[in-house]
Amino acid sequence: MYCNQCEQTAKGVACEIGGVCGKTDITAALQDALIYALQGLAFPAHEARNLGIVDEELDFFVLKGVFTTLTNVNFDADRLCDLIRETVARRNALTAQLAEASRDLGFPHPSARFIPADTNEALIEQSRALNLIEKLDADADIRSLKQILLYGIKGIAAYAEHAYKFGEADPVVTEFIYDALLALTAEGLTVEDCVKAALRAGEINLRAMELLDASNTGHYGHPEPTAVPLGHRKNKCILITGHDLQNLETLLRQTEGKGIDVYTHGEMLPCHAYPQLKKYPHFFGHFGTAWHNQRIELGNFPGAILFTTNCIQRPLASYADRVFTTNLVGWPDVQHVPEHDFSAVIDKALELDGWTDDTDQGTVTTGFARNAVLGVVDKIIDAVKAGDIKHFFLVGGCDGARSERSYYTDFVRQTPADSVVLTLACGKFRFIKEDLGDIRGIPRLLDIGQCNDAYSAIQIAVALSKAFDCGVNDLPLSMVLSWYEQKAVSILLTLLYLGIKDIRLGPTLPAFITPNVLNYLVAHYNIQPITTPEQDLQVLLAS
Structure with missing residues (x-):
């Protein structure tokens, strides 16, 4: 191997x-x-x-x-x-x-x-x-x-x-x-x-x-800024994680009227912002953070758990009997279910106790995809021209289990009050609950969506560059990215194709990149590994 x-x-x-x-x-x-x-x-x-x-x-x-x-x-x-x-x-x-x-x-x-x-x-x-x-x-x-x-x-x-x-x-x-x-x-x-x-x-x-x-x-319509409950309510329940919106829609249709609430986990959080998905009254809230803590979190969820494509770790034996997956052709130790029929998941949820009490743990807000942000772009431009917004940070990417990933939490906490943090993908769960306040009514922390919503982030950056009549690299915009698997590689290649430079990448550099290839990326794109939040912020804010 x-x-x-x-x-x-x-x-x-x-x-x-x-x-x-x-x-x-x-x-x-x-x-x-x-x-x-x-x-x-x-x-x-x-x-x-x-x-x-x-x-x-x-x-x-x-x-x-x-x-x-x-x-x-x-x-x-x-x-x-x-x-x-x-x-x-x-x-x-x-x-x-x-x-x-x-x-x-x-x-x-x-x-x-x-x-x-x-x-x-x-x-x-x-x-x-x-x-x-x-x-x-x-x-x-x-x-x-x-x-x-x-x-x-x-x-x-x-x-x-x-x-x-x-x-x-x-x-x-x-x-x-x-x-x-x-x-x-x-x-x-x-x-x-x-x-x-x-x-x-x-x-x-x-x-x-x-x-x-x-x-x-x-x-499903364009995402709208939406506050998503982090607590739970007394009812039978199913948790869905992964990335697949079509699977979620199928689950919501098939659980309608059955006395089951559907919760999201990980990269499914942004689904609450789509008008045609959030219309379901039993699409209730978000449970847990991202996959780096799955084994603890999911073991505490009292209902059935459905993994959609490519966001699954090997389940613990203590709850494997209530884990299901649509993962293409599946895993050997969980039950594979067809994407058109979630009856086995529903039956398991009805069999289990579900939540036996109501708990309010506040909310997080998602839904700041390109349509929502560009809808207030005039306010953003005015805030920049007035000096109220001096810098934008895109802090996002894939999450993982390494302790070094606390860097992203510390980085976001230390961003100055006159800056806005755009985020996407499961890396945001390192800091999604942080209260950064707002600037002229614009939240300082804007969740754009899933990893594929890097497309939205790019469209936002392009729109800002046009508004200020400059290139994307000339914007007061810094990209601080985390990576875990291969979708992050493809997104990085997209950013390089677009000519975007000065990206900070972590928590470690890819092991498959040789020193000579790294030198090429540094020389042509100034890609650099993250250091400490303090050092990186000092450099990025001075550029």
Whole structure:
């Protein structure tokens, strides 16, 4: 096993025995083998597109396949083996179709000829022998850049898969996924070649986030500033966590009139701000913070728990019997439920006691996506011109368990009273309850939404730059980001594609970035690791 794709990786180098996230060496090997099989499929898929043959069902399968390998999505070895075999079967079928068109199919890479072993045990050993990451390239710097590209497309696939389910798709996104999978097999690439591909990934991720934004706002309306209860009320209950708004809508419809309240957790908090979701009277409040404390928090929730895509840790045995997941193809130790039928979750909630009292623990406010913020942009501009707002900070990103992440809490607490903090993703739970007050009625802490709502943050920054007739880098705006998994990589690539500089990144730098690649990022974009809140604030406010 060799896995360094997330921020929690062992000793800041790589997980080589078992994953800090809970995955085994078997899972790691099979996830890499799935990527390898998808590389093989990319060869005939790319050729087919050159002939004008586009199979949308295949495209969606590939998005799901790449998404499956993202941290915390699928730890089920049997299901991964099935996906690998299905990928190869689809590759063979498409190759046969192309052969009928008399195409020369001398694909050069062995992934195009990969044949999975007949038994799962043999396939696991076969997967271990692939050494996917090590064989990306002999040159450490090129290998590092290829890893950035690989992890970038994992993030892209996550957003594009969610949008695809709503019917929002752009063939450019899937075409790039195929191109990137092929680029990972290419030899003789230069640093410039790899950087160009990485920046293209950033551009495509912007499009994927735009598609998901259109999906969410098109179906549920634009988010509105909404105060969300943090307490609970006496009733049966279900908690939903993850990212998938469509799953939430299904759950709300199927629990209507059944005497069950639905609570959010983690990145589902912003869902309370969508008009077509908050209209449900039993969509009540938010419980807990983010995944870094899941095991304690969820063990204290007295109802059924539903995980939607890619926000799951291995549940404790003491409450695993009431945990359900829609996670693509699931985990081995929790019950997988289809996305259209949550009856098993509902039955479990009705069986359990639920909350037996009412508790008021205050509220947090969410819903400051681009439509809400741009609706008061004139007030913001006036406050800036009057000197009441002197600086903006975007403090957000993925959360994790490391104690160093207290940096973000301390940073936000120390931001000056004449500054505004924009935030998004699960990293905000380090400080979402902080009362920073307001400036001319504008809250100093504005929750933009989920990680994919980086699209909203970008639109806000662009609108401000236009209002002040300057570039985004010339705004009094500082970005202080945390990262955990691959969606954060894709968002970072988007920011680099847009030419945004001076980003502070933490709590540690990615282990897959070599010193030479880091030097390149510093030289061209002035990316820097976080230090202390005091030192970083001093530098950022002086710039």
